[in-house]
Amino acid sequence: MAVRIRLRKMGAKNNASYRIVVADIRSARDGKSIETIGDYDPRRKTEKIDLARAEYWISKGAQPSEKILNIIERAKGGKLLSEIKKKKKPTKKERTAAKAAKEEAAKQEEAAKKEKAAKKEAAQKAREAAKAEAAKAEAAKQEEAAKA
Secondary structure, eight states, X not given: OOEEEEXXXXXXXXEEEEEEEEEETTSOTTSOOSEEEEEEETXXXXXXXXXXXXXXXXXXXXXXXXXXXXXXXXXXHTOOGGGOOXXXXXXXXXXXXXXXXXXXXXXXXXXXXXXXXXXXXXXXXXXXXXXXXXXXXXXXHHHHHHHO
């Protein structure tokens, strides 16, 4: 018999809470279950699960749903659902400020690249000038040697 650890919907309309149950895969969501091993209420952000029974059923081959896996991980880690904070969406003002900062950083990076290229070009010109000066000096030496 294939067994699954999943949520069974309880509570009133628009006020759902769930029980964590071990049930046959073929049974309906709110149908007959083998054992109830915990509770989960997303509105009040409460959850409790009997970890020993969950581990027992998993060892017997029960497949936990994704939500149940998350609940088990939080229970093992000692974290409460109410302590987990969702990331807030940034306001329009914060988004525009971040965009402006990103653009400013890109401008500064571009300016730094241009400055680096200019320095590299100046160094190249200086090397070429030094080579030309050395060539002139060498030509002058050879000319003097030819006269003597």
